[in-house]
Amino acid sequence: MNVVDRIRSATREHVLVAMLGIPRLLRHPVWRAAEPNQGNGLGVLLVPGFGFGDASLALTATWLRNRGYQPAGAQIGLNVGCTSELVERTERRLEQHAEATGRRVVLLGQSRGGGLARLVTGCKGS
Known part of the structure; x- marks a missing residue:
């Protein structure tokens, strides 16, 4: 795998990890405890x-x-x-x-x- 392919793969992996973390973020108290x-x-x-x-x-x-x-x-x-x-x-x-x-x-x-x-x-x- 060349450098460009490794970068693309790493980028996709980071995006996937970030997307999978959204539900966890939405359950976190900093998201839920709003002071209007x-x-x-x-x-x-x-x-x-x-x-x-x-x-x-x-x-x-x-x-x-x-x-x-x-x-x-x-x-x-x-x-x-x-x-x-x-x-x-x-x-x-x-x-x-x-x-x-x-x-x-x-x-x-x-x-x-x-x-x-x-x-x-x-x-x-x-």
């Missing part, structure tokens, strides 16, 4: 990882919503393509969500989405 007012209506913009869209963060959105946050997807489609264009689209969506919630919004990115979130904030932690 914990988030106090704070907006959260979810930015997906490389090659994925908003649906990949559906469990995260549900978890946040059950705790009183207002999650929204970045609506950037699949997270592939020109980084500067994705940053601009994420920034526009951030502004829309901030306007809709009437306050500052938290950016929560997974993998490449985290990198895009940092670029949107200018790496200042703002």
